[in-house]
Amino acid sequence: MSDTVPETEIPEEEAEASAELAGEAEYDPAAPAPLNVLRTPTGNSDVDAQLERLGDTDHLATDGHIEVYEDVHRGLRDALTALDARPGPPVPPSTYGSRS
Structure with a gap:
């Protein structure tokens, strides 16, 4: 009997999930990326506060930006x-028209 544990193959789905949890997710160019615009x-x-709200778009897909932009526009208009x-x-x- 041997004290070594035989190597087992990890299914690809589990390997990807564990890599994502470890912060080693694959680069996805279509994923939302921060614009890093200095405010x-x-x-x-x-x-x-409205300018900081624009930072919320950094974590949204492009189709989610419009809601943030409309909210910021409304807030700036209110300000x-x-x-x-x-x-x-x-x-x-006024002293115009008064007689002393």
């Missing part, structure tokens, strides 16, 4: 609308 903060938290709605500095009283 510079603007200083406006609403706008910056611009909010800027218009904020009250500005008080307007000084």
Whole structure:
């Protein structure tokens, strides 16, 4: 009797699954890939949040991008609308037409 274990052949499907788990997945040019676009903060938290949301497209197939783009567009439009709605500095009283 021998203490060695006979080598067994691993089915191809199991070998691929274990390689993927080990981070050794085959390169798939059709798979989503990060664009690695640098997003510079603007200083406006609403706008910056929308720019960060664009990073979600890095992990989606191309047909999933439109949903993210529409969401970001809506968020940016809301941020611009909010800027218009904020009250500005008080307007000084007009002296036009008053008699002293």
